Amino acid sequence: MQIYLPIAEVSVNAFLLLGLGGLVGILSGMFGVGGGFLMTPLLFFIGIPPAVAVATEANQIVASSFSGVLAHLRRKTVDLRMGVVLLIGGLVGAALGVLVFNYLKSLGQVDLLVRLCYVVFLGVIGALMFVESLRAIRKAKRSPGTPPSRRKHRGWVTALPFKMRFRTSGLYISVIPPLLIGVAVGILAAIMGVGGGFIMVPAMIYLLHMPTKVVVGTSLFQIIFVTGFTTLLHATTNFTVDIVLAVLLLVGGVVGAQIGTRIGTRLKAEQLRILLAIMVLVVCGKLALDLLLTPSELYSLGAAGGH
Amino acid sequence: MRILLALLMLLAAPLHAATEEVVLGLSQNRVSITTNFDGSNILIFGAIKRETPLPESDLHVIIAIAGPSESLMVRKKDRRLGIWVNTESVEVDAAPSFYAVATSGPMKQILTEIEDLRHKISIPRAIRSVGAPMEIENAQSFAEAVIRIRKDNGLYQVHENSVEVAEQTLFRTSVQMPANLTEGDYLTRVFLVRDRKVVSDFETVIDVRKVGLERWLYTLSREQPLVYGLMSLFIAIAAGWGASTAFRMLKSG
Numbered sequence: 384m385q386i387y388l389p390i391a392e393v394s395v396n397a398f399l400l401l402g403l404g405g406l407v408g409i410l411s412g413m414f415g416v417g418g419g420f421l422m423t424p425l426l427f428f429i430g431i432p433p434a435v436a437v438a439t440e441a442n443q444i445v446a447s448s449f450s451g452v453l454a455h456l457r458r459k460t461v462d463l464r465m466g467v468v469l470l471i472g473g474l475v476g477a478a479l480g481v482l483v484f485n486y487l488k489s490l491g492q493v494d495l496l497v498r499l500c501y502v503v504f505l506g507v508i509g510a511l512m513f514v515e516s517l518r519a520i521r522k523a524k525r526s527p528g529t530p531p532s533r534r535k536h537r538g539w540v541t542a543l544p545f546k547m548r549f550r551t552s553g554l555y556i557s558v559i560p561p562l563l564i565g566v567a568v569g570i571l572a573a574i575m576g577v578g579g580g581f582i583m584v585p586a587m588i589y590l591l592h593m594p595t596k597v598v599v600g601t602s603l604f605q606i607i608f609v610t611g612f613t614t615l616l617h618a619t620t621n622f623t624v625d626i627v628l629a630v631l632l633l634v635g636g637v638v639g640a641q642i643g644t645r646i647g648t649r650l651k652a653e654q655l656r657i658l659l660a661i662m663v664l665v666v667c668g669k670l671a672l673d674l675l676l677t678p679s680e681l682y683s684l685g686a687a688g689g690h
Numbered sequence: 691m692r693i694l695l696a697l698l699m700l701l702a703a704p705l706h707a708a709t710e711e712v713v714l715g716l717s718q719n720r721v722s723i724t725t726n727f728d729g730s731n732i733l734i735f736g737a738i739k740r741e742t743p744l745p746e747s748d749l750h751v752i753i754a755i756a757g758p759s760e761s762l763m764v765r766k767k768d769r770r771l772g773i774w775v776n777t778e779s780v781e782v783d784a785a786p787s788f789y790a791v792a793t794s795g796p797m798k799q800i801l802t803e804i805e806d807l808r809h810k811i812s813i814p815r816a817i818r819s820v821g822a823p824m825e826i827e828n829a830q831s832f833a834e835a836v837i838r839i840r841k842d843n844g845l846y847q848v849h850e851n852s853v854e855v856a857e858q859t860l861f862r863t864s865v866q867m868p869a870n871l872t873e874g875d876y877l878t879r880v881f882l883v884r885d886r887k888v889v890s891d892f893e894t895v896i897d898v899r900k901v902g903l904e905r906w907l908y909t910l911s912r913e914q915p916l917v918y919g920l921m922s923l924f925i926a927i928a929a930g931w932g933a934s935t936a937f938r939m940l941k942s943g
Contacts, residue, residue: 678767
């Protein structure tokens with residue numbers, strides 16, 4: 384069944400969109416990532432104009448994350464205090480990100496830089512997580528039943544001022560690292576058109592040493608507000624939010640997220656991490672190949688003066 | 691010489707127009723883009739009205755449909771440090787968002803280059819590209835890229851020999867308009883050609899418009915973006931919460 388999207392001005396198969404939404408929704412529920420880093424390139428691939436894909440994706444992430452957050456709030460796996468700190472950073476970052484984005488656009492190289500950002504971030508994070516998870520799995524096999532030992536020295540993170548107690552996470556740390564993480568995620572969210580969960584989740588685990596169980600819910604909590612803010616920015620400045628596209632993606636997405644959340648609770652933390660690492664590396668590899676291989680069409684069309 | 695020729699043709703055109711005229715019919719002069727819009731097939735037919743005896747030369751008919759023009763930025767990739775980067779760009783001043791040409795014979799044989807240039811009939815003539823930067827050596831290849839990419843998308847079409855002409859009086863053809871149309875006035879031109887020259891032409895407009903829900907959403911997003919944005923968020927959150935609740939009820943019930 385073909386459906387015409389009013390803002391994107393293209394006609395696409397409705398079931399294809401529902402399927403894409405569902406698939407990415409499952410991943411969203413399992414890992415606590417918004418799925419934007421997968422969905423945005425997939426939307427480009429099926430012929431949605433990039434500007435519309437990025438803006439609509441922000442809207443869709445709000446919806447798919449919302450049901451995820453509800454599920455996590457019910458299971459009390461959201462650190463609200465940490466979430467608010469990350470959110471303050473995120474809103475500042477999103478505003479900065481829009482400024483950076485417009486600057487890159489004026490240079491005419493925004494596509495390349497966005498792609499390079501994807502390759503570098505996904506590559507580094509994917510590789511780190513993969514190695515770390517493998518080590519954790521090997522350790523768990525050697526001594527079953529004992530929790531993985533925590534590093535005693537947390538270095539600079541513990542040395543910073545403005546300490547705050549995060550009861551849900553069982554942490555007493557400075558607010559500076561989570562604020563900075565929030566800003567970084569906000570910038571990336573605005574530039575790359577993603578929720579930023581794939582950056583935030585590892586940062587929370589490896590930099591803040593938060594328990595994996597609260598990481599997913601807390602990152603989703605931050606994401607819905609930052610992407611909601613981004614959606615409004617895009618809707619009012621670029622007019623590129625396509626509600627019909629968003630609704631189709633999110634109908635698939637919310638159903639998928641519910642299934643994903645349930646799968647997520649059954650899997651062990653290390654297994655979750657290694658799965659996410661593999662996913663991240665696959666997407667990274669695909670994007671890197673696109674940059675390295677000779678494209679079949681050397682020319683590309685874009686609107687003059689605008690995007 | 692060329693100027694003289696053009697002047698002669700200018701003088702000649704109204705004379706011919708008086709002897710042979712197009713009476714055109716369209717299966718639809720309005721294309722409504724609805725939610726399930728999946729392209730549209732437009733039948734173009736007509737007759738030639740003449741008050742003088744039939745000339746001896748062969749009559750050919752060319753029909754061109756052009757969507758609204760827009761300026762485009764065409765970028766070319768080149769390999770730099772191992773990766774493919776956009777290096778050169780040319781702005782094409784005006785390129786129609788849709789262009790279809792249907793003819794009753796091979797374009798090169800039924801129409802002279804000069805006539806093509808004058809009436810901007812063939813696809814390369816319909817695209818205007820001036821003022822390419824001096825450092826770009828082959829600016830022409832950028833315009834060609836526009837045509838190649840849009841032909842692949844079905845937005846630019848050439849259908850030679852697709853116009854049927856009967857008894858030098860009746861003609862008909864059909865043009866398939868793809869699903870990815872933009873809104874606007876689609877200028878439809880019909881040319882009567884004799885001895886490789888345009889002897890008469892006729893213009894009409896096909897109105898391509900969004901209707902119903904499509905129209906409403908589009909207008910809202912442009913005129914009240916904040917309301918539209920908030921509505922998008924509200925619908926998204928309501929759907930997210932609704933589906934989540936439905937799942938919980940399914941689980942408990």
